[in-house]
Amino acid sequence: MGTQAPDLTVAVQDYLKAIYTLESSRERVTTSALASRMGVSAPSATAMTKRLAELGLVERAPYRGVALTDEGRRSALEVLRHHRLLERYLADRLGLALDEVHAEAELLEHALSEELEAKIDAELGYPTHDPHGDPIPDRELQLSHGSEQTLIDVEPGGRAMITRVPDGDPELLRYLDGLGLVPGSDAVLVSFAPFGGPVTVRTDAGEHAISRELADRIAAT
Amino acid sequence: MGTQAPDLTVAVQDYLKAIYTLESSRERVTTSALASRMGVSAPSATAMTKRLAELGLVERAPYRGVALTDEGRRSALEVLRHHRLLERYLADRLGLALDEVHAEAELLEHALSEELEAKIDAELGYPTHDPHGDPIPDRELQLSHGSEQTLIDVEPGGRAMITRVPDGDPELLRYLDGLGLVPGSDAVLVSFAPFGGPVTVRTDAGEHAISRELADRIAAT
DNA sequence: ATGTTCTTTTAGACATAGCTAAATCCGATT
DNA sequence: AATCGGATTTAGCTATGTCTAAAAGAACAT
Numbered sequence: 293m294g295t296q297a298p299d300l301t302v303a304v305q306d307y308l309k310a311i312y313t314l315e316s317s318r319e320r321v322t323t324s325a326l327a328s329r330m331g332v333s334a335p336s337a338t339a340m341t342k343r344l345a346e347l348g349l350v351e352r353a354p355y356r357g358v359a360l361t362d363e364g365r366r367s368a369l370e371v372l373r374h375h376r377l378l379e380r381y382l383a384d385r386l387g388l389a390l391d392e393v394h395a396e397a398e399l400l401e402h403a404l405s406e407e408l409e410a411k412i413d414a415e416l417g418y419p420t421h422d423p424h425g426d427p428i429p430d431r432e433l434q435l436s437h438g439s440e441q442t443l444i445d446v447e448p449g450g451r452a453m454i455t456r457v458p459d460g461d462p463e464l465l466r467y468l469d470g471l472g473l474v475p476g477s478d479a480v481l482v483s484f485a486p487f488g489g490p491v492t493v494r495t496d497a498g499e500h501a502i503s504r505e506l507a508d509r510i511a512a513t
Numbered sequence: 514m515g516t517q518a519p520d521l522t523v524a525v526q527d528y529l530k531a532i533y534t535l536e537s538s539r540e541r542v543t544t545s546a547l548a549s550r551m552g553v554s555a556p557s558a559t560a561m562t563k564r565l566a567e568l569g570l571v572e573r574a575p576y577r578g579v580a581l582t583d584e585g586r587r588s589a590l591e592v593l594r595h596h597r598l599l600e601r602y603l604a605d606r607l608g609l610a611l612d613e614v615h616a617e618a619e620l621l622e623h624a625l626s627e628e629l630e631a632k633i634d635a636e637l638g639y640p641t642h643d644p645h646g647d648p649i650p651d652r653e654l655q656l657s658h659g660s661e662q663t664l665i666d667v668e669p670g671g672r673a674m675i676t677r678v679p680d681g682d683p684e685l686l687r688y689l690d691g692l693g694l695v696p697g698s699d700a701v702l703v704s705f706a707p708f709g710g711p712v713t714v715r716t717d718a719g720e721h722a723i724s725r726e727l728a729d730r731i732a733a734t
Numbered sequence: 735a736t737g738t739t740c741t742t743t744t745a746g747a748c749a750t751a752g753c754t755a756a757a758t759c760c761g762a763t764t
Numbered sequence: 765a766a767t768c769g770g771a772t773t774t775a776g777c778t779a780t781g782t783c784t785a786a787a788a789g790a791a792c793a794t
Contacts, residue, residue, distance in 0.1 A: 301750070301751085303750075303751060303752095322771080322772090323771075323772060323773085324770095324771065324772080332751090332752070332753090333752080333753060333754080334771075334772065334773085335752090335753075335754080335772085335773070335774080335775095336751070336752055336753075337772095338772065338773055338774090339751075339752085339773095340751080343750090343751090354759090354772080354773075355759065355760065355771080355772060355773080382629075385606070386629070386632050386633065386636060387632070388629075388632070392628075395626075396626060396628075396629055399624040399625075399626060400621065400624045400625075402624070403620040403621045403623070403624040404620075404621075405616075405617060405620060407613075407617075408603075408607070408609075408617055411607050411608070411609070412607065415607060522780070522781085524780075524781060524782095543741085543742090544741075544742060544743085545740095545741065545742080553781090553782070553783090554782080554783060554784080555741075555742065555743085556742085556743070556744080556745095556782090556783075556784080557781070557782055557783075558742095559742065559743055559744090560743095560781075560782085561781080564780090564781090575742080575743075575789090576741080576742060576743080576789065576790065
């Protein structure tokens with residue numbers, strides 16, 4: 293009985309994904325935040341948020357930013373599911389490196405039919421996480437998210453397995469790979485330098501210091 | 514030293530592919546033929562042929578139609594390579610049926626990076642033909658095309674292996690599949706009815722009569 | 735050779751999504 | 765409470781690719 297969802301344009305889908313991500317990090321989704329994330333000018337972002345509001349995908353308050361509606365969130369999760377399933381596929385079946393999958397999935401995600409998505413999902417055995425460790429929404433768009441801790445939550449001297457690294461920045465991912473900090477690998481938290489200083493971790497690749505900010509972007513159990 | 518190719522839009526690529534196909538069947542590429550192939554109005558086709566001419570991809574003579582330039586043909590072959598490689602991949606690695614691969618490849622072909630194309634090509638072992646039997650241009654965009662004969666060239670009583678069927682029409686492909694007429698299968702040419710009448714062939718699926726026009730669209734050796 | 739018909743092109747419009755320049759609003763500082 | 769500065773929106777423009785209606789050209793038939 294619900295309104296039939298018209299096909300969302302590629303741009304609309306990209307904005308929804310960006311808004312979803314910004315909301316996830318508990319930031320207010322302002323015009324400037326969105327514009328910067330999308331790499332467009334502020335007026336362009338304003339125009340698009342108006343479109344999204346007309347489509348019923350966001351609540352918009354002028355000068356205050358936007359928030360996804362339930363429908364908007366559902367659409368965003370569909371895009372995210374496409375993206376992360378493709379990342380998993382590209383890594384597992386075509387051997388793409390961790391730093392390459394994001395960009396390729398970005399290109400392909402809007403061209404993936406529901407039928408092909410289902411085939412890929414089945415072929416992979418219904419994976420729950422992408423290669424960076426981000427959860428893949430299931431067919432009902434449910435996300436498995438336990439409360440996560442990051443490297444800065446590990447006790448000094450403690451051991452942890454890396455579960456998630458930031459996606460989207462190939463250079464950062466190559467750097468982390470060189471440090472042995474990839475999902476699935478083990479790390480020992482050697483020490484926290486005082487005064488908010490760097491964090492030292494030991495992995496198969498030896499002992500390395502990284503900034504506290506970066507450590508907090510790496511999830512571990 | 515050549516002019517750096519700017520990224521062609523999706524629409525431009527689709528038109529190039531359509532023009533290439535029309536040229537291949539030795540038809541004059543008129544505005545109306547192109548419009549009908551692309552499913553757009555005649556004025557839209559006129560506008561696009563002008564754009565293509567400005568981009569140096571076709572020679573255009575007003576009221577006479579268009580012909581691909583060398584550069585246009587190269588671009589068309591690149592699109593065709595994407596399309597046919599993807600069809601091969603979808604059939605071989607994801608188990609899509611012969612009548613499904615065309616539409617999916619159509620969606621994905623514009624989102625395929627050169628890097629991923631190379632990976633897929635290697636993964637498949639550098640295939641030379643797509644699942645319909647159409648040749649896949651190689652990395653140098655060379656096409657392997659020996660002079661082809663079709664079912665109507667086979668002697669009555671003769672045996673032939675199907676090498677190519679028409680792509681793009683799922684219904685037709687399901688019909689042919691039901692008749693056992695798929696690339697790789699064997700067929701015996703039973704008889705030609707007189708007065709341009711139907712052609713009877715025997716396959717694993719029994720004996721069936723098809724029109725002469727259809728028989729001529731099925732290649733065999 | 736001329737007129738009629740069919741094809742093609744021109745003219746003018748719309749939708750999407752981007753831009754810059756200018757105006758306006760909000761909130762923080764005084 | 766007034767003002768100033770930064771964020772946001774409005775105004776107006778561009779490019780792509782589509783459309784319909786109308787004009788113009790090409791080609792065929794008489």
